[in-house]
Amino acid sequence: MTTATYAPAPGAAPLPRMIAAQAALETKMLLRNGEQLLLTVVIPTLLLVLFSSVDIVDTGKGRSVDFLTPGILALAVMSTAFTGQAIATGFERRYGVLKRLASSPLPRWGLMTAKTVSVLVTEILQIVLLTAIAFALGWSPHGNPFAVLLLLVLGTAAFSGLGLLMAGTLKAEATLAAANLVFLLLLVGGGVIVPMDKYPSGVQDVLGLLPISALSDGLRDVLQHGAGTPWGDLGILGVWAVAGLAAAGAFFRWE
Numbered sequence: 001m002t003t004a005t006y007a008p009a010p011g012a013a014p015l016p017r018m019i020a021a022q023a024a025l026e027t028k029m030l031l032r033n034g035e036q037l038l039l040t041v042v043i044p045t046l047l048l049v050l051f052s053s054v055d056i057v058d059t060g061k062g063r064s065v066d067f068l069t070p071g072i073l074a075l076a077v078m079s080t081a082f083t084g085q086a087i088a089t090g091f092e093r094r095y096g097v098l099k100r101l102a103s104s105p106l107p108r109w110g111l112m113t114a115k116t117v118s119v120l121v122t123e124i125l126q127i128v129l130l131t132a133i134a135f136a137l138g139w140s141p142h143g144n145p146f147a148v149l150l151l152l153v154l155g156t157a158a159f160s161g162l163g164l165l166m167a168g169t170l171k172a173e174a175t176l177a178a179a180n181l182v183f184l185l186l187l188v189g190g191g192v193i194v195p196m197d198k199y200p201s202g203v204q205d206v207l208g209l210l211p212i213s214a215l216s217d218g219l220r221d222v223l224q225h226g227a228g229t230p231w232g233d234l235g236i237l238g239v240w241a242v243a244g245l246a247a248a249g250a251f252f253r254w255e
Contacts, residue, residue, distance in 0.1 A: 018106045019114050026118035030084065039079040039183070040126055047193065048072045048130060052137045057193055062224070069134040069141070070219035071192035076126040077152060078212055081119050081159035083183045089115070089167035090175035098254050108254070112164070119160060123152070143222035147229045151222070154237035155215040161244025162211070168252030186212040191220075211240040 013021075030036050051057060052065040059067035092098050102108050131139075167175050188194065190212030196204050207213050218233030 013105075015107075015110060019110050019117070022101075022106060022111060022114035023117035023121070026115055027121050030080075030088065030118060030122055033088070036084045036088065039083055040076065040122060041129065044072050044076045044079065044126070044130060045133060047075070048133060049137070051193055052134075058195075058198075060195055060197075063138060063140075065134055065137045065139045066224050067195070067220065068193065069130070069139050070223045071190075071216040072130055072134075073127060073152075074155065074190075074212055074216035074219055075187060075192050076130060077123055077155045077215065078159050078186065079183065080122045080126065081156045082163040083179045084122075084163075085115065085119055085160060086163035086167045086179040087176050089164060090170065090172040090179075093167060093254065094172035096255075102254050116160060119156060123156065127152075141223045142226035144229065147222045148219060150234060151215060151218045151230070151237070154234060154241055155211065157241035158211045158215075158237050158244055161241055161246075161248050164248040164252060165244055168248060168254075186210065191216045209236060211237055214240075 030040075048065075048068055051059075051068050052063075055064070057064075089098070098111075101111055106114075163179070166178060170178060186192070189199075189207055190210055191207070192212065196207060196213065196217065199207060208217070214233040214236035218230040218237075221227040221230045221233070
């Protein structure tokens with residue numbers, strides 16, 4: 001007798017294909033979620049259009065859109081990498097989705113890689129949309145695109161680490177409340193819409209150490225003022241990224 005050959009052969013798919021498939025699924029789930037779309041697309045777009053068109057906040061010299069666009073781009077990164085990811089991952093953990101995925105052929109680090117890819121894809125879509133709207137409103141960006149890219153990447157890493165840390169240590173309901181609260185607080189106090197010089201000097205020193213402040217100020221220095229690489233802001237984001245990702249890796253609970 002001869003041994004029959006069956007096709008397809010049983011076994012796990014190649015790791016890159018598994019990560020790509022999981023990343024595509026994560027992206028589709030994120031874009032189909034109404035609350036996530038509100039945070040990632042609707043709110044940043046409305047804030048950009050409203051505050052650029054109506055003189056509500058004194059943004060200093062120059063056009064409002066030139067001041068607001070870098071801050072709104074920073075807000076978009078935070079909404080996806082931190083708020084959206086924390087809430088989605090927290091409820092996946094509560095319902096046992098992460099536990100089941102962790103027992104699949106896709107390794108845990110592969111799952112986190114897929115989530116990171118999903119965040120990056122969503123951010124690209126956000127940035128393209130917001131940039132197009134900003135140009136329609138008369139935005140005139142300056143500066144080095146590489147510095148902008150570096151700020152966005154480090155900002156994503158910082159907020160992703162903090163989001164995963166929150167999702168992996170708190171209950172889902174607590175994560176939902178805390179992530180939205182942090183989003184609102186950083187929207188107001190992170191230099192996104194209100195210039196940092198509007199706050200008392202002592203408060204400015206503290207707020208300037210926040211990741212949203214470093215990201216929005218760094219983007220504003222480059223895109224609005226045409227400054228060189230903002231090493232100080234990059235350093236703050238780097239510290240938050242290393243600390244957040246290390247803490248998430250150490251304390252994240254899959255169950």
